[in-house]
Every structure is written in C-alpha cells, then in structure tokens.
Amino acid sequence: MEDNREQLTVSSSDIPSDVPSDVPLKNDLPPVKSKGCKVHEFMIQLLKKQVQDGKLELERSLRRKKEENMQDQASQTEEEDLKEEKEKMQEQASQTEEEDLKEEKEKMQEQPLRRRRKT
Structure with a gap:
C-alpha cells in the first residue's frame, strides 16, 4: 500500500507547464486533523497551562523569599541599631556616673578644707 502512495506523489518537476499553478501539490495541502488530534490539542493546552501555573508558582515563591530576605535584613539592621543605641546609652x-562621682569626690575633698579654715 505504501508503495502505491509513493508512486502517487507528484513533484513539481512532474507537472506539465500547461497545468495552472494554483493547483496544490501534496506538500501544500493543509494537514488533515483526526479525532485523536483533539485529544492531543487538549493535552498540549493542559501542559501549557501547567507550565504557566508552574511559572506563576515559581514567581510567587521567589517573591516570598525576596520579601523574607528583606524582612530578615530589616530586623537585623534594627537589632544592630538597637544594640548600638544601647551601647551609646550605657556609655x-x-x-x-563618672562625672557625678568626680563631683562628689571634689565636694568631699572641699568640705574638710572648709572645716579646717573655719577652725
């Protein structure tokens, strides 16, 4: 059967020049779709949708990770700022406290001098 089909195939060199050029050759004919092709089309559409859904999920996941990283960095920066502020306040x-102690010490040293002067 296939041998017959091969014999029926017409190439452009086999066509006499008096045949109009608008007659389609075998390769120019649109593909004939069978019922099985609808199933294939459905499967292709389903796969495309799954790929699109996968891309969207990946984008969401990346966005979530990026937001988490930004929050982590913000909290780290905040912790560092609080630590620095605490250190400054302690300093x-x-x-x-040192100044107060110095002043107290000076006052205590002055008091005996005043007492001595009074006597």
Missing part, C-alpha cells in the same frame, strides 16, 4: 550613663 553616656557611665560617663555621667
């Missing part, structure tokens, strides 16, 4: 408190 200021210790400086103030």
Whole structure:
C-alpha cells in the first residue's frame, strides 16, 4: 500500500507547464486533523497551562523569599541599631556616673578644707 502512495506523489518537476499553478501539490495541502488530534490539542493546552501555573508558582515563591530576605535584613539592621543605641546609652550613663562621682569626690575633698579654715 505504501508503495502505491509513493508512486502517487507528484513533484513539481512532474507537472506539465500547461497545468495552472494554483493547483496544490501534496506538500501544500493543509494537514488533515483526526479525532485523536483533539485529544492531543487538549493535552498540549493542559501542559501549557501547567507550565504557566508552574511559572506563576515559581514567581510567587521567589517573591516570598525576596520579601523574607528583606524582612530578615530589616530586623537585623534594627537589632544592630538597637544594640548600638544601647551601647551609646550605657556609655553616656557611665560617663555621667563618672562625672557625678568626680563631683562628689571634689565636694568631699572641699568640705574638710572648709572645716579646717573655719577652725
């Protein structure tokens, strides 16, 4: 059967020049779709949708990760800022405490001098 089909195939060199050029050759004919092709088309559409859904899910996942990273960085920065602020406050408190102690010490040293002068 296939041998017969091959014999029926017409090439452009086999066509006499008096045949109009608008007569389609075998290769120019549109493909004939069988019922099985509808199933294939459906499967292709389904696969395309799954690919699109996969891309969307991947985008969402990447966006979520990016947001989580940004939040982590923000919280890290906030923690560092709080730590620095705490250190500054402790340093200021210790400086103030030192100054207060110095002033107290000076006052205590002045008091015996005043008492001595009075006597």
